Amino acid sequence: MxxxxxxxxxxxxxxxxxxxxxxxxxxxxxxxxxxxxxxxxxxxxxxxxxxxxxxxxxxxxxxxxxxxxxxxxxxxxxxxxxxxxxxxxxxxxxxxxxxxxxxxxxxxxxxxxxxxxxxxxxxxxxxxxxxxxxxxxxxxxxxxxxxxxxxxxxxxxxxxxxxxxxxxxxxxxxxxxxxxxxxxxxxxxxxxxxxxxxxxxxxxxxxxxxxxxxxxxxxxxxxxxGAISDGNLANDIVITRHDEMGALLAGLQKMQERLSSTVRGVRDGSGAIATASNEIASGNLDLSSRTEQQASSLEETASSLEELTSTVKQNSDNARQANQLAVSASDVAVKGGTLVAQVIDTMGTISESSKKIADIIGVIDGIAFQTNILALNAAVEAARAGEQGRGFAVVATEVRNLAHRSASAAKDIKVLIEASVQNVGAGSALVSQTGTTMDEIVSSIRRVTDIMGEISAAGREQELGIGQINQAVAEMDTVTQQNAALVEEAAAASEAMQEQAAALAEMVSIFKLDANHSGPAAAKPALRKPGVAAASTALKRPAVRLAPARATAAPVAAAKPRPAKPAADNSGEWEEF
The missing domain is CATH 1.20.120.30 (Aspartate receptor, ligand-binding domain)
Structure with a gap:
């Protein structure tokens, strides 16, 4: 009372x-x-x-x-x-x-x-x-x-x-x-x-x-x-009064409850920080490995582009040689007047082949233009490599596809050029027999010469475009190296975060909380999943080199990449290329 x-x-x-x-x-x-x-x-x-x-x-x-x-x-x-x-x-x-x-x-x-x-x-x-x-x-x-x-x-x-x-x-x-x-x-x-x-x-x-x-x-x-100052927050504060002292004890009880909640939240947060830092460290290790693999892939891509440049250059040389052969054929055509009709037919065939060559050159030109745009996109994506090169993976895939198409076009050009050479040889043989139609044959040979000049100019443009792609890949390699350095810094930061979380957990460990609230489990380092190793193994395989221009082997298409599993449950989605 x-x-x-x-x-x-x-x-x-x-x-x-x-x-x-x-x-x-x-x-x-x-x-x-x-x-x-x-x-x-x-x-x-x-x-x-x-x-x-x-x-x-x-x-x-x-x-x-x-x-x-x-x-x-x-x-x-x-x-x-x-x-x-x-x-x-x-x-x-x-x-x-x-x-x-x-x-x-x-x-x-x-x-x-x-x-x-x-x-x-x-x-x-x-x-x-x-x-x-x-x-x-x-x-x-x-x-x-x-x-x-x-x-x-x-x-x-x-x-x-x-x-x-x-x-x-x-x-x-x-x-x-x-x-x-x-x-x-x-x-x-x-x-x-x-x-x-x-x-x-x-x-x-x-x-x-x-x-x-x-x-x-x-x-x-x-x-x-005194108990709170000693870190004991588990004492029950019993309130049996309703006066000012009861209000004081009620305020003390509320303060202890809030302090317990705060300490419990700090303790749980320190455990969560330690777990997250472990997962970040593991993710950084995976990212570092993938960055190294990406650099290796870029080196292989650069090598492939060099081979493609050599092939295109060789195609241009072949076009010039074809032009020289056409001039020679014009000289020989003076002796083939007797086979004017056959020369006309042969020149018609050459004309059709030349049209096909023009179409193929158009395709190659379009590919070179797209390759230039993709190279620009690759440079932009390289500047935005905040998501560990996700955009760069897509650009690199498109570059490989365009390289494949360029190789196929180069092969078709080669076949057509060989066919044109054979036809021109046949035409030259006929021209030697058809002297009466030398004027028409010379005119046709000049047309072929013009077409081959266009083919040569297109080859030079393609060579220039591939050079720009090669420069973009070099810039990507530089950005990749910078990403590797950033990954190392992130690893050091995650390690410092782990130390801070451990120090914070040690600081709040002096507080004794209620038995009903258990402390957080010790943070375990995130384990590297098998998918990452598989992806790493897949990435470490060397890329297939392009065949020389004179070879008649089939073009090699780049293998499609497999997405790797995340390093930890909390890490973001990663995509390998």
Whole structure:
């Protein structure tokens, strides 16, 4: 029940109770002081004033009688009259003091006693002192002396007894008032002591409760803080309160949960980083191997292009030789006038072969143009070799296909040229027999010469295009070397990442988490899959060299590449070429 009350409310309640107790004690003290003040005022303004007034009245009466006694003893004194006058003044002062007393508040008993005293006092003054003063004023000393002994003294004694009774009443009243004041004082002191004791007990009790409400959960929070600072995040923080300290423990519990989640995430992340870095390292190794294989393939491609250049050059030489043979055939055709018809037929055949050659040359020209574009694409893709040469693989494949087509076209040109040479030989033989048709044969031979010139020019253009392709392949080789260097840097970075992940895992290993959450498994290096080795083996096989131009062997087409398996599950898709 008390644990649900906030410390603020406890402090307010404690201060309120203590304030109420202080207020009660203050009110009681004020009441006691007021009562004491009233008693003191009663004593000062009533009892003391009454006693003083009665005493002054009695003193003045005593002085008046003493003055009369002096005149009676010295009746012949010069100031006897003046002394009697002072006796009258003393009596007047006594009456004045007595009137002051009668004007003060009186109780019923005091009123009765004061009335009796007033009667006896008046009797003493009127029937005693005034008669004696008259006798002395008249000089009747003997009468005055006799009256003093017989009449004045009994009146004085009666008045004195009444005054004594009234004085005793005043004293007893003062004593009673003092006793009442003492009782009130003792009661107020007792109540004050009780209030002080109750206040002290309440203060001690509230202090104990406040200390228990503050320092016990504070000690608990400090213990949890110490455990957290030691790396122990597995302690259960039990919250049994709903006050400020309960809110503090709730915040500490939330902080511990979030810190545990953070440490757990860092620990899992470090394991994932280690695993990923291992896979990256493995992928870098595979990439390095493939880059080396790619460089080897580029070298083989360059060699093949050199052979293709040699073949094209040889075709151009053959075309020039064919042109020379056509000129020779023109000279020989002068002797073949007798076989004009056959020469015409032969020249028709040559014309058809020349058309085929023109078509083939057109194909070769188109191939050279496409080869130039592909070489440009290869240069662009080489500049974008961020995906480990994926685009370059496609460009290289197209280059191989175009090389294959170029080789086939070169072979066809060769066959046609050989056929043209045979036909031209036959035509020359016929021209030697047909002298009458030499003009037509010469004209046809010139046409053949022009065609062979075009073939030669096309061969030179093809040679230039292949040279550009060779330059592009050289640039690809340079980019491949740069990729190899980047792969080495990536391998070094992955190794540094592994070291950082290990250091991070070691740093967070000091934290002790809940048993329900197990730490991440140790990162294992990614294994190289068999597919990669197979692809590497396939890539290491040397490319088939192109046959020389004079050979009649069939063209060799480049083998189609097989895609390699990924080095690890997290690595990207790789494509071998």
């Amino acid at each position: 008390l644990s649900n009350i906030t410390i603020k409310m406890r402090l307010i309640a404690t201060m309120s109770v203590l304030g109420l107790l202080i207020a009660v004690l203050g009110i009681m003290s004020i009441i006691s002081l007021k009562s004491a003040n009233n008693s003191l005022n009663e004593v000062y303004s009533n009892q003391l004033a009454s006693t003083q007034a009665i005493g002054e009245s009695q003193i003045f009466l005593g002085r008046a009688r003493f003055t009369m006694d002096r005149v009676m003893v010295h009746p012949d004194a010069a100031d006897a009259k003046q002394t009697l006058a002072r006796a009258d003044q003393f009596m007047a002062s006594s009456n004045k003091s007595w009137k002051v007393y009668l004007g003060l508040p009186q109780s019923a008993e005091e009123k009765r006693l004061s009335d009796d005293m007033d009667k006896k006092r008046s009797d003493y003054i009127n029937n005693g002192l005034l008669i004696m003063s008259k006798a002395l004023f008249e000089g009747n000393i003997a009468q005055a002396d006799g009256f003093m002994m017989k009449g004045l003294t009994p009146l004085y004694r009666t008045m004195d007894q009444a005054a004594e009774t009234l004085t005793q009443f005043q004293v007893s009243s003062a004593a009673k008032m003092y006793a009442d004041s003492q009782v009130s004082y003792n009661r107020q002191v007792t109540m004050a002591v009780i209030g002080i004791v109750v206040g002290a007990l309440l203060t001690i009790l509230s202090s104990i409760l406040l200390l228990r409400a503050i320092f016990r959960p504070l000690d608990q929070a400090l213990r949890h803080f």
